[in-house]
Amino acid sequence: MMTSVLEPMTDTPAAPTRLLSAGPAAPGQEAAWTQFTKIPMPTRTDERWRFANVKDLDLSSYLPPAPVDEAVREALLVRSRGLEKSAGRMVFANDQLLTREAYSEELSRIGVIWLPLEQAMIEHPNLFQQYFMREEAILGGQKFATLHASQVRTGTFLFVPRGVEINLPIEAFHWLHGDNASCFPHTLIMAQDMAKVTFIDYYESADAEAPGLACGVNDLWLGAGASVTYVCAQNWSSKALAFQINATVVGRDARARSLFAQLGARHLRTESVSHLRAQGGRSDMLALTVADAAQEIDARTFQIHEAPNTSSDLLYKNSLDDTARTIFSGLIRVNPVAHQTDAYQKVRNLLLSDEAEANSAPGLEIEADNVRCTHGATSGQIEQEELFYLMSRGISKRAAQKLIVHGFLQEVIARLEEPAIGARLTEMVQAKFAAHA
Amino acid sequence: MSTAELTQFDIDRTRGDFRYDIKHEFDAGTGLTHETIDYIVNVKGEPDWIREWRHKALDVFLSKPMPTHWASKDLENIVFGNIRYYLAGGQKASRSWDEVPEDMKRTFERLGIPEQERKFLAGVEAQFDSEAVYSNIKKAVGEQGVIFCGSTEGLIKHPEIFRKWFGKVIPTGDNKFSALNSAVFSGGSFIYVPPGVKVKHPLQAYFRINAENFGQFERTLIIADEGSEVMYMEGCTAPKFETATLHSAVVELVALKGAKIQYVTVQNWSANVFNLVTKRALAHEEAEVKWIDCNIGSRLTMKYPGVVLKGRKARGEVVSIALANDGQHQDTGAKMIHAADETTSNIVSKSISIGKGRATYRGLVHVPKHLKGCKNNTECDALLINSTSRTDTYPAITVRGTGNSCQHEASVSQISAEQIFYMQQRGLTEAQAMSLSVNGFVNDLVRQFPMEYSVELKRLIDLEMEGSVG
Numbered sequence: 001m002m003t004s005v006l007e008p009m010t011d012t013p014a015a016p017t018r019l020l021s022a023g024p025a026a027p028g029q030e031a032a033w034t035q036f037t038k039i040p041m042p043t044r045t046d047e048r049w050r051f052a053n054v055k056d057l058d059l060s061s062y063l064p065p066a067p068v069d070e071a072v073r074e075a076l077l078v079r080s081r082g083l084e085k086s087a088g089r090m091v092f093a094n095d096q097l098l099t100r101e102a103y104s105e106e107l108s109r110i111g112v113i114w115l116p117l118e119q120a121m122i123e124h125p126n127l128f129q130q131y132f133m134r135e136e137a138i139l140g141g142q143k144f145a146t147l148h149a150s151q152v153r154t155g156t157f158l159f160v161p162r163g164v165e166i167n168l169p170i171e172a173f174h175w176l177h178g179d180n181a182s183c184f185p186h187t188l189i190m191a192q193d194m195a196k197v198t199f200i201d202y203y204e205s206a207d208a209e210a211p212g213l214a215c216g217v218n219d220l221w222l223g224a225g226a227s228v229t230y231v232c233a234q235n236w237s238s239k240a241l242a243f244q245i246n247a248t249v250v251g252r253d254a255r256a257r258s259l260f261a262q263l264g265a266r267h268l269r270t271e272s273v274s275h276l277r278a279q280g281g282r283s284d285m286l287a288l289t290v291a292d293a294a295q296e297i298d299a300r301t302f303q304i305h306e307a308p309n310t311s312s313d314l315l316y317k318n319s320l321d322d323t324a325r326t327i328f329s330g331l332i333r334v335n336p337v338a339h340q341t342d343a344y345q346k347v348r349n350l351l352l353s354d355e356a357e358a359n360s361a362p363g364l365e366i367e368a369d370n371v372r373c374t375h376g377a378t379s380g381q382i383e384q385e386e387l388f389y390l391m392s393r394g395i396s397k398r399a400a401q402k403l404i405v406h407g408f409l410q411e412v413i414a415r416l417e418e419p420a421i422g423a424r425l426t427e428m429v430q431a432k433f434a435a436h437a
Numbered sequence: 438m439s440t441a442e443l444t445q446f447d448i449d450r451t452r453g454d455f456r457y458d459i460k461h462e463f464d465a466g467t468g469l470t471h472e473t474i475d476y477i478v479n480v481k482g483e484p485d486w487i488r489e490w491r492h493k494a495l496d497v498f499l500s501k502p503m504p505t506h507w508a509s510k511d512l513e514n515i516v517f518g519n520i521r522y523y524l525a526g527g528q529k530a531s532r533s534w535d536e537v538p539e540d541m542k543r544t545f546e547r548l549g550i551p552e553q554e555r556k557f558l559a560g561v562e563a564q565f566d567s568e569a570v571y572s573n574i575k576k577a578v579g580e581q582g583v584i585f586c587g588s589t590e591g592l593i594k595h596p597e598i599f600r601k602w603f604g605k606v607i608p609t610g611d612n613k614f615s616a617l618n619s620a621v622f623s624g625g626s627f628i629y630v631p632p633g634v635k636v637k638h639p640l641q642a643y644f645r646i647n648a649e650n651f652g653q654f655e656r657t658l659i660i661a662d663e664g665s666e667v668m669y670m671e672g673c674t675a676p677k678f679e680t681a682t683l684h685s686a687v688v689e690l691v692a693l694k695g696a697k698i699q700y701v702t703v704q705n706w707s708a709n710v711f712n713l714v715t716k717r718a719l720a721h722e723e724a725e726v727k728w729i730d731c732n733i734g735s736r737l738t739m740k741y742p743g744v745v746l747k748g749r750k751a752r753g754e755v756v757s758i759a760l761a762n763d764g765q766h767q768d769t770g771a772k773m774i775h776a777a778d779e780t781t782s783n784i785v786s787k788s789i790s791i792g793k794g795r796a797t798y799r800g801l802v803h804v805p806k807h808l809k810g811c812k813n814n815t816e817c818d819a820l821l822i823n824s825t826s827r828t829d830t831y832p833a834i835t836v837r838g839t840g841n842s843c844q845h846e847a848s849v850s851q852i853s854a855e856q857i858f859y860m861q862q863r864g865l866t867e868a869q870a871m872s873l874s875v876n877g878f879v880n881d882l883v884r885q886f887p888m889e890y891s892v893e894l895k896r897l898i899d900l901e902m903e904g905s906v907g
Contacts, residue, residue: 047507336825351836351839355837356837356839357806363831364830367826369822369824371821371851377844380844381840
């Protein structure tokens with residue numbers, strides 16, 4: 001599977017084949033494609049798609065990923081701006097690797113495998129077999145997970161061996177270029193026992209208003225005592241349809257921390273599952289959403305406590321303007337064996353306009369006793385007194401509103417405890433505010 | 438704490454666990470067809486509009502699938518063909534205690550219902566199987582113009598009020614079981630409170646199931662006219678049977694401008710009953726509706742009392758206590774539909790899961806756009822007694838616009854070992870300590886029940902629990 005990507009792509013699109021009639025990316029992905037075509041599109045009566053506008057999910061207009069030319073490549077490389085200091089970066093456009101640059105000696109430390117996915121598949125078949133898409137998409141997005149599996153061409157493969165700590169973050173940029181283009185970004189991070197790594201995915205569209213399709217998967221595997229921080233800064237075009245499916249598997253005494261910053265896309269569906277698989281594991285699940293215009297941001301989460309003494313802490317914050325809709329549907333599940341679970345789930349919605357709509361469905365399923373599980377969901381608007389206070393200090397209403405929203409989202413960013421990444425995310429949020437009339 | 442002891446936790450349901458043989462004069466047989474409906478209508482002597490209405494409802498019932506895509510698969514164990522849909526001891530509700538047949542009286546006396554409580558209660562309507570057997574309102578209440586009778590009597594004698602609201606709060610097609618009820622309903626209460634009348638004492642009805650394979654489909658409609666106040670109490674006990682019994686009621690409340698309705702339920706069906714109830718209220722301007730709901734018995738209860746807040750400043754409240762023991766699933770919750778400015782709603786739910794019991798909270802809060810000043814507060818707390826107990830929480834909250842606020846909080850905990858230890862070293866037995874702790878957990882809600890119910894509840898949770906833990 002996927003070996004075809006190693007050869008130069010030669011098709012010249014005379015009459016472009018649509019994605020849905022193009023078939024799998026490589027012969028090895030045939031099985032996934034067959035599955036994809038068999039699974040029906042979601043319907044609203046499916047509880048896992050409750051509240052969602054399922055009619056937004058039509059895939060028929062999109063084209064399979066096409067390579068970009070040299071001029072575009074140069075331009076996108078310049079625009080791939082991440083942190084000032086990082087250990088290395090890979091840049092992809094329409095699922096084609098543009099560059100792979102290592103800045104730090106840390107990455108050449110014995111044993112760290114940091115490769116494009118298709119190369120890792122050939123060079124490290126055992127690891128690939130063991131971890132690639134091993135957790136099923138259980139939150140309703142199975143159709144899109146199989147679409148991804150049938151179309152994925154490249155992505156990041158990062159294996160950090162036992163005891164190795166990479167101090168600077170590693171970055172990946174995924175660009176979507178061209179009208180109705182599609183891409184299938186993949187990130188697979190495996191941190192062995194006591195390993196430590198921080199990773200950032202940036203999702204961007206070359207044209208902020210081009211329609212397109214992005215369907216990504218990112219999986220995190222943590223061995224005993226490992227520590228992984230994962231950030232996904234999503235800023236697809238305002239007309240893109242996007243899916244993001246995540247599974248995080250947390251081993252003994254390991255600590256996973258993930259943050260999804262959702263800025264772009266017309267319709268985004270994210271599914272994020274944390275498996276607390278062994279004693280002492282902990283997962284922090286964070287997300288911030290800045291939704292405006294007619295955006296629909298549909299987030300589903302699942303915290304599964306599969307072993308005793310594990311903890312999870314989820315914080316999702318949404319700011320909604322114009323006619324934006326957000327959906328949060330999250331579940332904490334405590335299996336019968338998972339005593340001494342400590343689980344928390346909190347979603348907060350800040351509505352800035354009369355047409356915005358926030359749906360929250362925080363859920364609990366507890367089958368063990370001696371647990372502490374709480375969840376909370378709030379929806380509200382900016383307090384008039386807060387606005388008045390700021391305005392009485394000479395700040396315009398609009399600016400005051402932005403300040404308050406900024407403060408509202410800052411709590412999520414602060415929880416990351418990564419000041420440099422936090423600053424970059426704040427910048428991206430500010431840019432979105434500035435672009436909003 | 439030894440779990441062996443704790444699994445013996447049980448609410449004593451034997452108080453309702455007895456049965457006398459009763460001769461049923463009218464029996465529609467088992468199974469449900471259009472003939473069953475004609476039979477019911479003929480026996481009850483109902484007008485033709487109801488006949489048509491029932492037939493239509495049956496078609497809706499048959500066309501709707503079981504809601505098992507979200508609800509418990511246990512529903513599939515209901516065999517509709519094995520259920521008797523209509524039984525009655527006689528067609529006229531007895532007006533005085535003396536007219537009640539001796540054997541039925543004995544059953545009621547075992548339950549300890551009417552005589553000793555009559556002094557406190559304004560009226561008693563005890564439903565025995567399908568028909569109201571005993572119906573009495575204190576003179577004073579009747580003189581105020583309050584109508585309190587069975588649903589059949591209501592639709593025949595007071596059609597001008599009855600038809601205006603019947604089926605309007607809960608339409609036939611609301612769900613599969615409301616359609617079933619609409620097709621075969623019998624019994625239940627009809628209450629009309631005239632403008633400005635404040636009914637001082639609670640109106641009360643006890644319902645009992647007393648025939649094997651017999652479904653209870655009572656239909657209650659309460660209308661509180663402008664500025665009036667009424668409290669209605671409903672308590673359930675049922676004898677134990679070997680095959681599953683279905684109870685599927687529909688309760689509609691209408692609170693007109695400024696009216697207040699409180700509806701109190703203590704449900705203690707035996708552990709083989711499917712209890713699938715649709716309850717909803719319509720609250721007009723400045724009206725207040727409060728559902729106080731306590732579920733202790735049944736095999737599977739699915740009940741989500743709701744309030745549609747239709748008028749400005751209307752208020753809705755649901756207070757819910759659920760106790761799930763071995764083999765029981767209490768799937769309860771609340772619905773709050775905000776449909777006017779400045780409407781407020783409050784949901785407080787507490788559940789206790791014992792042994793292999795499962796308690797589920799399902800909630801729905803909806804605040805559509807362009808409304809201002811709407812507020813909802815939801816709190817759900819769950820207590821798990823054993824490691825095999827289970828609890829779930831599934832709220833759904835939709836908020837549009839900037840003028841409103843909703844908050845939801847839920848927590849799950851277990852009885853603290855320290856608390857038990859503290860009480861034991863003060864000389865209480867473990868069982869006493871446990872029951873004290875459980876009572877403490879629900880105490881703030883139990884206090885909201887009318888005095889005699891809160892006493893009954895405390896006794897259910899406290900005394901009888903102590904007896905069985907020993």
